[in-house]
Amino acid sequence: MIRTVTTTPYGDQKPGTSGLRKKVPVFQQKNYAENFIQSIFDALEGFAGQTLVIGGDGRFYNREVIQIAIKMAAANGFGRVLVGRGGILSTPAASNVIRKYEAFGGIVLSASHNPGGPTEDFGIKYNIGNGGPAPEKVTDAIYARSQVIDTYKISDVADVNLDAEGTQDIDGMTVTVIDPVSDYATLMESLFDFDAIRKLIAGGFRVVFDAMSAVTGPYAKEIIEKRLGAPKGSVMNFIPLPDFGGHHPDPNLVHARALYETMMAPDAPDFGAASDGDGDRNLVIGRGIFITPSDSLAMLAANAHLAPGYAKGLAGIARSMPTSGAADRVAEKLGIGLYETPTGWKFFGNLLDEGMATICGEESAGTGSNHVREKDGLWAVLLWLNILAVRKESALDIAAKHWATYGRNYYSRHDYEEVDSDAANGLVAALRDQLSTLPGKSFGALKVATADDFSYHDPVDHSVSKNQGIRILFEGGSRVVFRLSGTGTSGATLRVYIERFEPDPTRHDIDTQEALADLILVADEIAGIKTRTGRTEPSVIT
Structure with a gap:
């Protein structure tokens, strides 16, 4: 009734x-x-x-x-x-x-x-x-x-x-x-060379995957252990729990610290990964190296042709505006389109539906392709495994060679979580008021080239999305981006994205926070983060 x-x-x-x-x-x-x-x-x-x-x-x-x-x-x-x-x-x-x-x-x-x-x-x-x-x-x-x-x-x-x-x-x-698993597992098997990955694992290649007591557990258990032959126990925390075991199911270096420490140890497995609460985000850590989401997008795009599902090449690459420019240079070398969108996977949908882009990514650990219309954590992990199986090199070696070819984008995101909403909105309003006066200003060795509030003009439906993040671009390719996140449930999350492009291979092994130190100080000077929010340091640094 x-x-x-x-x-x-x-x-x-x-x-x-x-x-x-x-x-x-x-x-x-x-x-x-x-x-x-x-x-x-x-x-x-x-x-x-x-x-x-x-x-x-x-x-x-x-x-x-x-x-x-x-x-x-x-x-x-x-x-x-x-x-x-x-x-x-x-x-x-x-x-x-x-x-x-x-x-x-x-x-x-x-x-x-x-x-x-x-x-x-x-x-x-x-x-x-x-x-x-x-x-x-x-x-x-x-x-x-x-x-x-x-x-x-x-x-x-x-x-x-x-x-x-x-x-x-x-x-x-x-x-x-x-x-819930079978249709997805079959799709993954159609995209990747499971035989090559099975051979890699059978040869002693060690994989560890932390499902964080969240939804990806049953999927990873079926694919990584049952279909690809990884030893039992390779997938950890694989039972989805209503409270995620009391943990925060965000695959970053704070909430997945144990995995990071495992991968940095002398006897580390060859490859480590994690996914989040609903399975759309990923964390990728090779033995001795954390691959940032922005770098992961660029490296996956540069090597996607090694997987059967992408052997014909990519139509284009799309990234969210706060994501680093690493993928831009891959698109340029491949001679394909590069699309910069606001944050939010929905903005990739039109590009994927029109066949304009094949692989998409966001700096917040989200990567995916035209196989579905959401970001996909386990997909990214399997593409990495496919690439490792074909190239027969470590993740560390693949990253070093990638940077030597394309240059390195030192990149970090500083999150200030549960900031008072009025304080966060006041900070952003004050930044907007400065935009017209910032170009030409110098902060030490850094000189502002341009500053704007990002607007996106969708090339498919011609819709316009305004106020998508404040960008301050410095001469030489460095930049700072400020954005309020829409994914929290209390207060406001201020995200600050800091990026420096370094073309010199002899400078590709600097600590990221050290490489970005001057930009971090300038970001606070321009936005008044400490003064306006009362925060002396970020809640999370990724």
Whole structure:
């Protein structure tokens, strides 16, 4: 039986770059999740009888909201729902399911790399039929509807058994619980030379993968251990837990410190990697070397032709604006397009759909390709393994040769988390006020060449996205970028990106923070970070 329930709007349901993210107690408010899900459906057209994919990263409150979403999908007229067994679907796997089964769209329940638990983070994101995050015109429509919503529809039926694969009927809608891993694993096998990777591992090459008690665990266990033959135990923390084992599932050098220390030890494995809460981010560490996400994008693009799925070459490379310029020089050498977009994977969708780009990346540990429409942590790890298997060189050697060929972009991101929102917004406003006066100014040996607030003109749909990050570019190729992140749930996160290009191979082994020291001081001098935020140092440095 379908019920129509009277409700009242919540004023805080504006989606960010990756959907609506709030603390669990916020989502547990009466009708809060229901309002947002109904607003999604009300903002869409033409889905009657169509297929909807639903799944999440297994974090706390995942199962409860999946039940709500299934019952509301039935009440609103969808013909079929595909849901991952146990409520599990990594974000890239969900994108693949949407594309493979030609679904109308999907609801992905995740707060990505943010912590999970009863008082931690939760999120709801809508993905469109190409498998990618909803573009701004859709998220704007969802938000507009959420501000005036007065009713929602839901089927008054028992909960679906999410732990048994199979099909059942709810008010005329078919619900199929699917294996969350098999379709994705098959896709990976079609892209990469599993035989070459198996041979590499059989020859004694040691891989360690930290799934961080998050969603990638079952995928990595199936692919790395079962299909590629890595010894049991190569995949650590492979059981997804509602609170991620009490850890922060962000694959960076702070939250994955143990993996870093393992890879820097004298008896280190040959290759180490990790993924995040929902499986779309990655950390790559070779024996004795951390590969920054920006460098990883450039190195993967330069070597992608070694994998069967990319043997014909790349159409183009796309990167988010804060990502370093390392990929730009690869694109130039390959003679292909390079596209600089705002942060947010949705901006890559048009380029991928139009065949203008093949590989995309963000500095925040996100890399992917045209195989899905999300960034994909395990995909990046497997492409690295494919490259290592073919080149028969270490990650350290591959990086050194890459820098010798293209030059090195020393690059770091300084995050100031949970900054007072008014202080963060005041800092950005003051920076904007300085933009016209900064060019030509000198700060020690650094002279400002240009300064702007990045705007993106989409070459496909010609939409314009303004105020996407403040860029200060210095003569000689160095730069500092300031941006407020849209992925947190409390306060504001100020991200400061610092970059210096170094063409001289004899200067490619300097400590990154040392290489960037003068730029770090100038960034604080220009923005007044310490004065305005009260922070004497970043929360996280990556």
